Amino acid sequence: MGLNERSLSILDAIVEGHIASGEPIGSRTIADRQKLRLSPATVRNVMADLEERGYIVSPHTSAGRIPTDKGYRFYVDTLLQVRNLTADERTQIDSQCSVSNIRTQELLKQAGHILSSMSSYTGIVLAPRFTATVFRHIEFVPLNQGRLLVIFVSQSGLVQNKIIQLDGKLPTASELQQITNYLNNELSGLTITEVRAKIVEQMQQEKSQYDAMLKDALGFSQRVFSGDIEDDVIIDGAANILDQPDFADRSSMQRLFRAFEQKNSLITLLDKSQQAQGVQIYIGSQAEFEDFAGCSLITTNYSNGKQPLGSLGVIGPSRMKYSQVVAVVDYTAQLISRALEFRE
Amino acid sequence: MGLNERSLSILDAIVEGHIASGEPIGSRTIADRQKLRLSPATVRNVMADLEERGYIVSPHTSAGRIPTDKGYRFYVDTLLQVRNLTADERTQIDSQCSVSNIRTQELLKQAGHILSSMSSYTGIVLAPRFTATVFRHIEFVPLNQGRLLVIFVSQSGLVQNKIIQLDGKLPTASELQQITNYLNNELSGLTITEVRAKIVEQMQQEKSQYDAMLKDALGFSQRVFSGDIEDDVIIDGAANILDQPDFADRSSMQRLFRAFEQKNSLITLLDKSQQAQGVQIYIGSQAEFEDFAGCSLITTNYSNGKQPLGSLGVIGPSRMKYSQVVAVVDYTAQLISRALEFRE
């Protein structure tokens, strides 16, 4: 059932050859550059076998073979040799990243830029889920027309804001201050998810029915924390995919750019990879990845040293320089994790 | 020197014909669809004249004529008839825009989406310059590692934040509160530009040398307000330009997408249009617009009823449905202005 030594070696040569050149690879090319000296005819026999098993196809009768998605999958799972970054690449990355004294959001943008520029594909970064971050501070600023601006801050310094419309009477400044103090004391140190639970719990307690301030406080905060906060994805270097001959035709470019604008399917994938361990590779038209047919996505998560916060990675053609990109993604994630280590 | 009635009419027909079809327009086509009945030969004479004056060119000997940038310029300045939006289009726009109870940022994103979807080109929105907005509120949240999160809010509810690194002793909570109160009292109602001036002025006064709190307050705020805050441009529907046959070739697509990623040249243009009155049209390789050769930009500013806040518009090929897009841009700006009327 499995592939023998020789088949592996030939499949490897086909995939790497095709990644390097972009052209279909013929039996001759393989026979020439192969350590185990084989004639093209023998290689052809093996290739016919590999084709039957679905690892490679030929675009037409008289062309060489190119890997299928299954072929790529097999390649990254078993044959791929991840190389280390050169010292040069490393310094290049380090110099693009100023870790200290900077907003988390900026840091993540830098990460996106590093990913795209080092890979020459498209860099993507999923910002930390706000619901998973730890509550630090809340602040109310009354605006005009009965609108109330609510600002909340996570332990790491991530800031989110929301405007709520108050219908009834407006609280006075001192009432607002009271509410602020109350919430800051009660909720500090909880994750947003925990905050939500706590609010619901407290609202059900009898006490809240009689204490007007408490009632207001809970009412506000429920409205604040109830809506979903849109997940934030940073995309850098989308234009790079225009350089890829793999997407030269109009329609596939359109498909990709629309997918980038949509973002949802990216979020799903990045979210999944956030929960996983180590570097993940999604290939071609694998499930949940239809919008990105012909692409591969290499991701891993970043953390604050304690828990995963988000994930980052690179999207490029299936015909991708995996060994390099995996190294870049991995290193960038480490860099970002270290930078965030003391923030959350 | 000027063009006579007939030349105008023919130039108009060429531009509109080419906008509608994308093809070069020949003398025959014009002669057929023209009110003033002229033979193709006569039309040809006029066309030769127009070509000599630089309003049109023919891509090759045996093709019709297409407008030059100068031709488009003349067309939009003198010949363009802006049509009104149909009731249908209007409701379509209105339905895409929920004006109330929403963050300014969201509102502007909606505007971008309206612009791109209604024009089927690319919508762009320049968010209000933070420096031009009116200061409302400042808040300090201490983070770990001597980092201080500063949040400031404009009158309209726009929130910006910044992290500053404190080297020396950290202020206590009550000192921070004092500083907060002081700044909120002193600076409220000023624009950020005025705020900057005031800080400098106060720092020069003798008093600030002796009052430690005041010194801290001024020191912090100088650091906060000194850096430039990146102008924010919203781009929606960049993928739409892939539909345009005008940018079918690889290189011009790349050029455009890179320009979108850069943003600076867009900001320059949008900023300029913010200071101007009414709808502005930039065409082709006009000065400051080299990155967008082959494109036109239609913009106008939006306001809060008192002063211009930012600008919005549409980028598309020079061969653009000007009459429709101008109407869309204009209407959208009105919509946004009305929505922001009571916010600032």
Add this chain to the structure above:
DNA sequence: TGTTAGCACTCCAAGCGTGTGAGTGCTAAG
């Protein structure tokens, strides 16, 4: 039995000549 040389076959891509149609500029007549 596995490997290899040889051969016929297929198919793409590039090159070339040709015909066609659209559109022009020019000239001479109205």
Add this chain to the structure above:
DNA sequence: CTTAGCACTCACACGCTTGGAGTGCTAACA
């Protein structure tokens, strides 16, 4: 000044040919 007529140009599509790359198959060989 306008127009009909005509010769000319050029892009584009079509068909044809050729060359090369690569395949599958078969038969011989170790």
